[in-house]
Each structure stands twice: as C-alpha cells, then as structure tokens.
Amino acid sequence: MMLMHIAAISLAAGSLLGMLGSVAVTDLAFGWQSTLTSGVQGMERVVAVLSWPWSWLPTSWELVPSPEHIAGSRIILKEGITGLVSSDLVAWWPFLSLCLFFYALVPRGLLVLATKKGLLHLEKTFVHPDELRITDRMQAPLIDHVGQGEPQSSPLPVHSLQTCSVAKKNQGFEQSLEPLGCVLVLPPELEDCILKSCLDNLVQQVSGYPLGAVVTAELEEKNLENTLRDYKKQDWIGGHERYAFLIEAWQPPIREALAALAHWGNNQKGTCSLFVILVGRPQSGQWLTPPSDIEERVWRQALDRLAPLRVDILTIATMEKP
Numbered sequence: 027m028m029l030m031h032i033a034a035i036s037l038a039a040g041s042l043l044g045m046l047g048s049v050a051v052t053d054l055a056f057g058w059q060s061t062l063t064s065g066v067q068g069m070e071r072v073v074a075v076l077s078w079p080w081s082w083l084p085t086s087w088e089l090v091p092s093p094e095h096i097a098g099s100r101i102i103l104k105e106g107i108t109g110l111v112s113s114d115l116v117a118w119w120p121f122l123s124l125c126l127f128f129y130a131l132v133p134r135g136l137l138v139l140a141t142k143k144g145l146l147h148l149e150k151t152f153v154h155p156d157e158l159r160i161t162d163r164m165q166a167p168l169i170d171h172v173g174q175g176e177p178q179s180s181p182l183p184v185h186s187l188q189t190c191s192v193a194k195k196n197q198g199f200e201q202s203l204e205p206l207g208c209v210l211v212l213p214p215e216l217e218d219c220i221l222k223s224c225l226d227n228l229v230q231q232v233s234g235y236p237l238g239a240v241v242t243a244e245l246e247e248k249n250l251e252n253t254l255r256d257y258k259k260q261d262w263i264g265g266h267e268r269y270a271f272l273i274e275a276w277q278p279p280i281r282e283a284l285a286a287l288a289h290w291g292n293n294q295k296g297t298c299s300l301f302v303i304l305v306g307r308p309q310s311g312q313w314l315t316p317p318s319d320i321e322e323r324v325w326r327q328a329l330d331r332l333a334p335l336r337v338d339i340l341t342i343a344t345m346e347k348p
Contacts, residue, residue: 028145031138038130042123049119056118057101057110066097077121079128089120205261207235208268208301209254216272217242220313228314232301232340233268245271245283250290267298275304275317275341279328291335300337302329316342 048054058069070093074081077090091099098114208229212220226237243253258267271287290300304325306317317325322341329335 028138028141031134031141035131035134035138038126038134042126042131045119045123045126049123054119055112055115056122057099057115058096058118059101059103066093066100069096069100073121076125076129080124087120088117089124091117091121205263206238206257206268207263208233208270209238209257210240211245211250211254211269211271212240212242213272213274214242214244216274216313224314228303229270232270232303232338233299235263235268238262245273245286247282247286247289250286268301269298270301270303272303272305273325274307275321275325276307279325284328284332287329287337288332288335291332291337302337302339304339304341306342314342 060069073091073096080089083089095114095117098111099118101110210225210229212225222237222240225240229235229237239257241253241257243249254269262268269290273283287300287302304317304322305313306315306321309315326339329337329339
C-alpha cells in the first residue's frame with residue numbers, strides 16, 4: 027500500500043513539474059468548452075468550487091481566472107480560437123497548477139503520513155510471543171537448491187549420512203570469535219561419534235544459520251543452565267539466540283528431559299529459537315538415523331503436553347543413497 031501511495035505521489039509531482047516546465051519554456055495556452063456546463067456562469071461556479079482551498083489568498087495574485095478571463099477563453103467549436111485573446115488563454119495555468127497540487131499531491135501526501143503513522147502504531151502495539159523467532163527465521167540466509175516442482179511435506183533431509191558414521195577421537199569443535207549462528211546440544215554418548223561437517227550441515231538445514239558451537243550435556247534443567255550460561259553473553263548473528271537439541275528418540279522421554287525442554291521453551295520470552303532434532307537408534311555405524319513412527323509419535327505427544335512450548339520439532343529423514 028505504501029508503494030502505491032509513493033507511486034501516486036511521484037506521478038502527481040511529475041505532472042505538476044511537467045506542467046510548470048511547459049509553461050516556463052513554451053507558449054502554452056488554455057481554453058475550455060463543455061457539453062455539461064451551460065454558459066460562462068456554470069464554469070464560474072465550477073472554478074469557484076475547485077478554487078476553494080486557496081480562495082483565502084489575495085485576489086491580486088491572480089490564482090483564479092476572473093469572469094472576464096473565463097468568458098474570453100471559451101472555445102466555440104465552429105469559430106475556433108482565432109478570436110480569443112492571449113491574456114485570457116494564459117490566465118488558467120496558476121489555477122490548473124494549484125488544482126494538481128491540492129487535489130493530487132496533497133491528498134496522497136496525507137495518506138502516506140497517515141499510513142506511516144498507522145504502521146508505526148501497529149508495530150508498537152503488535153505483541154506476539156513468537157515475533158522475534160518468526161523474524162529471525164525469515165532473515166535466515168537463503169539456501170539455493172535444485173528441485174523439480176514443489177515437493178510434498180517430508181521430514182528434515184540430511185545428505186550424505188554415510189560419511190557421518192564415526193568421527194575421529196578427540197575431534198575438537200573450535201569456537202570461533204565470530205558471532206554465533208546456532209549452538210548444538212549433543213548427548214554425551216554421541217560425543218566424538220559424528221563428524222563436525224555432518225553436524226554443521228544438520229544445523230544449517232534446521233536453523234538456517236551456521237554451526238557456532240557444539241555442547242555436550244545431559245538434557246537436564248540445571249545442567250543445561252550451567253552449560254549454556256556462557257553462550258548467552260556472547261554475540262549472536264542478528265542478536266538472536268538459537269539452540270538445537272539432538273535427542274535420541276529411541277529412548278523414552280523421561281521427566282528430567284521434559285522439564286528441561288519445558289523450562290527453555292516456556293521461559294525464553296521469544297528471545298531465542300529452540301529446535302528439537304529427533305534421531306533414531308544407531309544402525310550399522312550410522313548415528314544420524316530416522317526414528318520410527320512410534321518413537322516420533324511418543325516424543326511429539328510428550329512435547330505437546332508441555333504446551334505452550336515454543337520449540338520446532340524436526341526428525342532426521344531416511345538416509346539417501348550415494
């Protein structure tokens with residue numbers, strides 16, 4: 027809507043400037059004739075009504091055609107303009123210019139100001155718990171991929187999982203001094219089991235931001251609070267915190283784990299985004315495997331009972347063949 031108003035203002039301003047430019051550099055004359063208005067008196071009434079916004083200005087400025095100018099600039103089709111006087115024909119340009127200003131430019135300007143004021147008021151009064159999370163998600167870097175048509179809804183894909191089986195022991199996750207994208211919370215039993223490149227790919231697909239750090243911690247409220255306390259003080263991309271929890275869905279949801287997720291999901295006040303990634307039981311050395319339907323349903327039902335829980339729940343898709 028704002029763009030439409032700006033376009034209309036530009037058109038009105040361009041028309042006014044073009045008219046004034048034509049008056050300044052060309053011999054421009056104005057005449058009138060009308061099928062609807064009978065006689066000069068009818069046109070005088072029309073001019074009086076249209077000139078009302080600036081009727082308070084001195085008449086010596088000649089911003090409104092006088093009755094003599096109106097009568098002298100009337101064009102009769104059979105007679106043409108040979109008998110008309112130039113002073114009568116040029117007396118219309120101030121009136122027409124002011125009509126463009128007051129009836130085309132001013133209303134659009136007032137509409138733009140009213141619209142802008144309304145939008146600012148709406149932004150101030152708009153309060154939603156997920157406002158920051160939605161804004162952060164929409165501002166995530168765009169990831170281009172080649173596809174044919176719109177795919178059906180499916181679980182989270184993870185590519186090339188065959189290379190993500192076992193990582194080298196004592197593989198370090200060096201923390202960068204750059205702003206954090208997303209912090210991944212990993213179960214202790216999966217430490218040093220998954221390559222960092224695979225975790226980076228996973229976090230990128232889940233949150234839209236690069237992997238900033240990997241934290242190994244039990245899914246307990248006090249443990250998580252102590253472990254992630256230092257990350258709250260660091261710089262984040264966009265000033266918004268993001269945490270992804272990798273959960274082995276083949277293990278049943280215990281009370282401590284649900285309490286930790288409830289604490290983080292209910293008390294965040296929209297200042298951070300949380301992602302729960304459900305993985306299945308390890309198979310043939312593969313750690314990022316999809317959970318079974320029963321495992322996924324059990325965890326989703328357990329998390330649904332914690333509502334309102336502002337957490338995005340995702341699952342690992344079936345492994346792709348090389």
